Amino acid sequence: MPNTHPTADPRIVVVTPHAGQIFAPGDTLRVHVSLQAPLQANYISVSALGLGDLQRENYNSTTYDAKFTIPNYIAGPITLQPAITDTNNTFITGPAQ
DSSP states (O other): OOOSSSSOOTTEEEEESOTTOOOOTTOEEEEEEEEOTTOOEEEEEEEETTTEEOEEEEEOSSEEEEEEEOOTTOOSOOOEEEEEEETTOOEEEOOOO
């Protein structure tokens, strides 16, 4: 789905993991995304680029938690891309991390 905004919206924040954290194959990566007011979402997702959407654990209109087990075939950085559909059903991406 194309982003309707020319740049990522900084109000969509990947709180954890922190950029540069190191994980090994088999580790569980826990992701927490927070939306800064007044932004609210009908839907929030996080994709690990090249691997698809992460399994959602908790979600409300302003936070999202997911977990992901690092596969054995992954070496190097993983880029996380948060995205939402806001209360006007506008698709918005946050900064990739």
